[in-house]
Amino acid sequence: MEPVLAVNSLTHYFGGLRAVHNLNISLRQGVIHGLIGPNGAGKTTAFNLITGVFKPSQGNIEIFGENLVGKPSHYCAKKGIARTFQNLRLFSRLTVEENIRVVQRGQDKNLPEKYRIKQLLKLVGLENSTSNFAGDLPYGAQRRLEIARALAIQPKLLMLDEPAAGMNPSETDDLTRLIRKINEEFSITVLLIEHQMRLVMELCHEITVLSFGEVISRGTPEEIRNDAKVIEAYLGKGVNKLRGNRAKC
Amino acid sequence: MDLFFQTLVNGLLIGGIYIAVAAGFTLCFGVLHVIDFAVGEWVMLGAFAVFWLNFFTGVDPLIFLPLIMVLFMIVGYYFQPLLQRVITNQQSNALLMALAFTFGMSILFRGSALTLFGFNQRSLTTFLSGKNFEILGISIPALRFGATVFAVLVTLLFMFLLYKTKLGLAVRAAAERQDVAGLMGIDSSNIARIVYAIYLGLTAMSGTFLGSIFSVHPDMGLRYTLFAFFVVVAGGLGSIQGAILAGIMLGLINSFVAVYVGGQYIFLILFTVLYLILLVAPKGILGKGW
Amino acid sequence: MEYVDNSQKRNLIWIALLVIVATVIPFAISSFWLRIVTGVLMWIGLAQSWNILAGYMGYVSFGHGAFFGLGAYVTAIAMSLGVHFIISALIAGVFTAAFAAIIGYPTLRLQGAYFAIATWAFAEAIRQIVLVLPFTGGAYGMRLPPMLNENFFYYMMLLTIIGTVAIAYYLMHKAKFGLKVKAIREEEIAANVLGLDVTRIKISVFALSAFFPGILGGIYAYWITYIHPDSVLAPVIADQMVVMTMLGGLGTIAGPIIGAVVLFMGNRLLWVFWGDTSFYLVLVGLAVALVILFLPSGLVSLVPRLGKKDKPKVDDQPNSSVTEHTK
Numbered sequence: 001m002e003p004v005l006a007v008n009s010l011t012h013y014f015g016g017l018r019a020v021h022n023l024n025i026s027l028r029q030g031v032i033h034g035l036i037g038p039n040g041a042g043k044t045t046a047f048n049l050i051t052g053v054f055k056p057s058q059g060n061i062e063i064f065g066e067n068l069v070g071k072p073s074h075y076c077a078k079k080g081i082a083r084t085f086q087n088l089r090l091f092s093r094l095t096v097e098e099n100i101r102v103v104q105r106g107q108d109k110n111l112p113e114k115y116r117i118k119q120l121l122k123l124v125g126l127e128n129s130t131s132n133f134a135g136d137l138p139y140g141a142q143r144r145l146e147i148a149r150a151l152a153i154q155p156k157l158l159m160l161d162e163p164a165a166g167m168n169p170s171e172t173d174d175l176t177r178l179i180r181k182i183n184e185e186f187s188i189t190v191l192l193i194e195h196q197m198r199l200v201m202e203l204c205h206e207i208t209v210l211s212f213g214e215v216i217s218r219g220t221p222e223e224i225r226n227d228a229k230v231i232e233a234y235l236g237k238g239v240n241k242l243r244g245n246r247a248k249c
Numbered sequence: 250m251d252l253f254f255q256t257l258v259n260g261l262l263i264g265g266i267y268i269a270v271a272a273g274f275t276l277c278f279g280v281l282h283v284i285d286f287a288v289g290e291w292v293m294l295g296a297f298a299v300f301w302l303n304f305f306t307g308v309d310p311l312i313f314l315p316l317i318m319v320l321f322m323i324v325g326y327y328f329q330p331l332l333q334r335v336i337t338n339q340q341s342n343a344l345l346m347a348l349a350f351t352f353g354m355s356i357l358f359r360g361s362a363l364t365l366f367g368f369n370q371r372s373l374t375t376f377l378s379g380k381n382f383e384i385l386g387i388s389i390p391a392l393r394f395g396a397t398v399f400a401v402l403v404t405l406l407f408m409f410l411l412y413k414t415k416l417g418l419a420v421r422a423a424a425e426r427q428d429v430a431g432l433m434g435i436d437s438s439n440i441a442r443i444v445y446a447i448y449l450g451l452t453a454m455s456g457t458f459l460g461s462i463f464s465v466h467p468d469m470g471l472r473y474t475l476f477a478f479f480v481v482v483a484g485g486l487g488s489i490q491g492a493i494l495a496g497i498m499l500g501l502i503n504s505f506v507a508v509y510v511g512g513q514y515i516f517l518i519l520f521t522v523l524y525l526i527l528l529v530a531p532k533g534i535l536g537k538g539w
Numbered sequence: 540m541e542y543v544d545n546s547q548k549r550n551l552i553w554i555a556l557l558v559i560v561a562t563v564i565p566f567a568i569s570s571f572w573l574r575i576v577t578g579v580l581m582w583i584g585l586a587q588s589w590n591i592l593a594g595y596m597g598y599v600s601f602g603h604g605a606f607f608g609l610g611a612y613v614t615a616i617a618m619s620l621g622v623h624f625i626i627s628a629l630i631a632g633v634f635t636a637a638f639a640a641i642i643g644y645p646t647l648r649l650q651g652a653y654f655a656i657a658t659w660a661f662a663e664a665i666r667q668i669v670l671v672l673p674f675t676g677g678a679y680g681m682r683l684p685p686m687l688n689e690n691f692f693y694y695m696m697l698l699t700i701i702g703t704v705a706i707a708y709y710l711m712h713k714a715k716f717g718l719k720v721k722a723i724r725e726e727e728i729a730a731n732v733l734g735l736d737v738t739r740i741k742i743s744v745f746a747l748s749a750f751f752p753g754i755l756g757g758i759y760a761y762w763i764t765y766i767h768p769d770s771v772l773a774p775v776i777a778d779q780m781v782v783m784t785m786l787g788g789l790g791t792i793a794g795p796i797i798g799a800v801v802l803f804m805g806n807r808l809l810w811v812f813w814g815d816t817s818f819y820l821v822l823v824g825l826a827v828a829l830v831i832l833f834l835p836s837g838l839v840s841l842v843p844r845l846g847k848k849d850k851p852k853v854d855d856q857p858n859s860s861v862t863e864h865t866k
Contacts, residue, residue: 051732077734089729091722102718103733153734284652286601335831342724345599346831348652349785352601353827356778360820467817471774475663478656517667523660527653528645 002065004029004157004189005050005081010059012042012049019045021213023059025191027157032183032190034200034221037210038233043193044086046210047161051083052076063157080156084146084163086193092135096126096145099134100152111154114186120148124178140171144178151182158182160192164199172199179203201225209233251386256508257501258387264500265397266462269455270473271480271492272404273448276411278481280420280444282344283332286351289474290358291449295321295456296465297362300371310461311375311395317457318450325449329442355470362467373461396458403451408489420444475516479523561697565690573689575807577762580696582783582803584703584755586795589780592748594790595711596741597724598647599655602662604776606635606749610756611771612669615681618761624686628695628757635753636746643745647738650727659777666772680767683760692762699758703751708792710747720744724790782827788837797838802826 003026010023020042027033035043048054050061052073061068063079091099100117101108108116114123121127124144129137134145143163150158160179164172176199183190194200200207201221209217209224211233217224224230274288285291298317303310335350336343380391411417420440459473479499484491502522506515565573585607593599610631617627646657669675711717719740722730731737760766779802787798802823809819830837 053728053732072736072738073728073731074734074736077732083732085729089726091725091729093725094718094721098718102715102722102730103735105734149733284656331832338832338835342597344651345597345655346835348599348655349781350828350831352778352781353824353831355824356782356820357824357828360817360822360824363817364821475660478660482653482656513671514667517664517671520660520664520667524657524664527649527657527660 001029003027003062004064005191006060006062006065007046007050008060008062010046010049010061011057012045012054013057018213020049020056020210023210023213023215025208027189027191030183030187030189031205032179032192032203034204034207035191035193035210036195036197036200036207036224037216040212041210042213043210044161045213047083047159047193050076050159051081077153077155080154081159082150082153082155082157083159084143084150084161086161086165088142088146090134090142090145090149093133095131096121096134096137097130099145099149103149104152105154115152115154117152120151123151123181124148125174140167143167144175147178147182151186151188155188157189157191160190160194162193162195164194164196167196172196175199176202252508255387256504258389259393260501260504261497262390262393262397262500263503264497265400266393266455266458267400267476267480267499268493268496269400269403269451270477271484271496272407272489273451274477275481275484275489275492276407276420276444277448280441281329281332281336281347283336283347283351284478285448286348286474287355287358287470288452288477289470289472290355290362291321291452292456292459292473293362293465293467293470294358295453296373296460296469297366297467298453299457299460300373300465303373309376310373310457311377314454314457318454321453322446322450325446326442328449329445332445333438333441355474359467359470366467368467370464370466372464373457375461378461392458392462396462399458400455403454404489404493407447407451411489416443475519475523479519482523483526558701565693570689573693575804577689577693577696578807579800579803580693580700581755581759582779582799583796584696584700584751585776585780586783586787586799587700587703587707587792588748588751590784590789590791590795591707591711592744593781594784594794595717595724596720596744598741598745599651599781600658600748600777601655601781602658602660602777603748603752603780604772604774604778605662605665606639606752607756607759607776608669608768608772609635609638609665610753611760611766612675612681612756613753614757614760615683615766616674618683619681624757624761628754628761631757632750632754635756636750639749640742640746643742644738647741647745662772662777663774666768669768669772676767678768680765680770683764683766685764686761692758695758696755699751699754704792704796706747712792716740778823782823784837786826786830786837788839791837791839793842794837794839801838 005025005027007023007025010020011018012020023042023046025033025035035046037043045054049056050068052068052071052075055070059069063076063081066079068076068079091102094102097117100120104111104115104117113119117130118127121130124147126137126141126145126148129141134142137145143166147158147160147163150160163179164175167175179190179192180203182188192200192204204221206220207218207224208215209227209230216233217227217230219227270288270292274285278284295317298320299310299313302308302313302316332347332350335347338346375392377392377395381388382391382394383389411420420443459469463469476499480492480495483495483498484493499519502518503515506512506518510518564576568576585603588606589600589603592603610628613631613634614624614627617630618624622630642661646654646661649657670677675681711720719730719735722735723737723740727737756771760771763770783798783802784795785798786802787796788794805822806819809816809822834840
């Protein structure tokens with residue numbers, strides 16, 4: 001079967017700095033794929049490249065076989081990619097309900113039941129805050145609203161950038177259930193960046209580990225957990241060696 | 250060919266003065282992230298302050314330079330919190346509000362000057378005015394030469410402060426990240442006040458020179474606001490090296506257009522070039538801006 | 540929701556009353572005051588146009604006066620070629636809108652202060668071009684055939700302003716388009732990533748905000764019969780659009796109306812007592828500074844009912860509101 005998303009030898013430079021190097025990712029329909037790695041590994045840059053915020057220096061991004069390189073962000077969205085942001089980007093001075101309505105394609109009443117405002121807000125537990133300003137919501141609620149807003153464009157692929165950041169353990173558990181529900185009931189493929197390993201290990205079917213812009217490991221949660229290179233990257237033992245390699249290139 | 254070199258020298262000598270304005274302006278933007286639309290009006294106020302000091306005392310305007318600088322630094326030090334209030338007051342689009350605020354100040358200053366001093370032009374005479382000396386057949390106006398030497402010296406002093414001293418390090422840290430600078434024990438609100446004070450001091454001092462070289466009148470601000478914008482946009486907002494290069498470029502465009510194309514086209518060309526630079530290279534011609 | 544229905548009914552009655560009053564005004568006041576009221580109307584339209592761009596979309600232009608001046612010149616040129624006034628004014632509107640769309644494409648890629656400087660530079664460049672073009676009369680300007688019918692200009696302005704305000708209200712407060720525009724103001728990148736064609740929306744809004752000033756410039760030119768760069772392209776026109784809107788309240792329909800009335804009336808009063816005085820600029824500058832410092836939401840925020848702009852309705856029973864919204 002054709003992959004939902006296929007990223008081939010994606011490379012991006014900021015000035016002289018190489019942020020992403022030769023990244024390959026292929027997502028099968030229905031998986032939850034984790035993108036992890038230390039800070040500054042290029043995870044968010046990869047998200048920005050895939051959603052058309054930046055144009056990659058080299059490489060290919062295909063959604064259902066269609067090349068997206070050079071296409072504007074809204075085109076990527078129409079092809080079925082939706083995302084959230086690491087540092088929240090809600091429409092603060094619009095209400096919760098308006099935040100959803102503004103990105104919906106078509107009239108709310110003509111959409112499939114589960115994609116209607118009421119259902120989406122119920123899904124993320126915000127059905128009692130419809131007419132609050134998004135900017136006035138508590139932090140965790142803002143994160144959930146971002147997910148609901150991303151779902152409102154009826155995506156095929158949902159990209160979550162650190163959805164659990166700043167959440168306490170019980171909120172994280174709720175979030176884990178929410179993501180699984182989205183994956184199963186909406187049959188949406190999920191690509192997520194996350195630092196909270198418990199969530200990643202529990203949810204993801206497969207994981208890609210980035211360090212300094214390069215893939216250092218890939219596999220099931222079990223394989224990643226036992227990979228020496230990953231542990232090195234996180235604990236810093238091998239960081240100097242990697243730095244050295246990078247300087248040589 | 251003589252005309253060409255004369256034009257070149259004139260251009261370089263005008264450009265040198267703009268560097269002083271641009272250096273302060275660009276640092277002000279770097280730390281406060283506010284574009285001061287009233288920059289030309291501060292130049293105008295500096296020129297008027299010197300004019301009246303000279304008018305009442307009869308002492309040479311250039312003698313007042315240090316006094317003007319100190320005076321406007323004090324004004325800046327006490328004016329900045331007002332601007333800061335606008336920036337911190339607003340949760341959203343604070344920077345646009347600050348921009349509109351300085352826009353309002355520019356209208357206020359110009360209106361006040363027009364109301365108090367009227368529309369007529371005044372001239373400032375310094376001990377250098379009207380004097381020339383010649384090098385290789387090219388005549389060099391002493392006042393412009395003095396002003397450019399001054400501007401370059403001030404800019405050098407400025408760069409020295411910024412890159413070689415502890416205060417400079419604090420300023421640069423504040424310019425990078427105000428919150429982090431705060432965590433490192435740098436009093437960023439005081440830094441911002443000092444930076445604004447330096448900016449106003451330099452701007453008013455340049456006003457003294459510009460008023461002596463050209464003339465002093467309430468409407469002179471617009472011209473220098475354009476020049477300041479031109480220099481910092483072309484140089485890249487926040488980049489001092491870029492500002493120096495662009496200041497010289499501005500002087501050259503001014504003088505060559507005036508001689509070879511016609512004085513009435515200067516503004517058309519400058520505004521158009523400014524607009525095009527914004528579209529094509531918003532980070533400045535050196536690509537070093539913010 | 541009984542409350543909404545009632546308040547809408549009340550609003551409609553108010554609007555009907557206003558229209559009736561506006562229609563009979565020329566027969567009730569002297570021609571001196573009629574000119575002033577016509578001027579107020581024009582400024583309401585100009586401030587509202589700027590508000591569409593700056594208040595709702597968050598793009599602050601300091602050069603919006605250029606579209607007013609262009610409209611005036613296009614109308615003058617068209618009429619000098621024998622085109623009927625109404626057609627000329629419409630051509631002026633379409634021309635400025637199209638022009639805005641073309642320059643908007645590159646200019647709207649700039650953000651914040653860069654956009655403000657670019658529009659300012661652009662407007663000044665237009666003024667300088669008009670000064671040197673062969674067919675605009677340079678600094679001397681152009682004359683239009685005189686038409687000394689104050690009532691005609693009053694009704695022309697009135698009609699245009701009703702159109703401007705109604706379209707602004709519909710697009711920004713009723714239609715989904717307004718939500719998209721505000722989404723751009725709040726988070727442009729997120730709006731784009733979630734499928735809004737940000738470029739197209741921005742250009743449409745920019746063109747719309749140039750369309751009305753174009754027409755108003757045309758009407759003004761014919762009304763005043765003599766235009767030159769220092770009258771219709773003066774920087775003070777853009778200044779006043781900014782000031783009136785900020786004074787009244789950014790991003791509200793009532794704001795620019797209140798701001799225009801207060802500021803223009805103030806201007807005329809000053810003029811009646813002291814003639815042309817630069818002291819007006821002092822007041823304008825002070826007004827901007829004080830409003831930004833102490834009343835950032837403008838005069839409308841003093842009148843709670845008008846100032847509610849985007850404020851959400853407070854629901855007693857949150858659950859019921861969900862059903863309302865998704866019906």
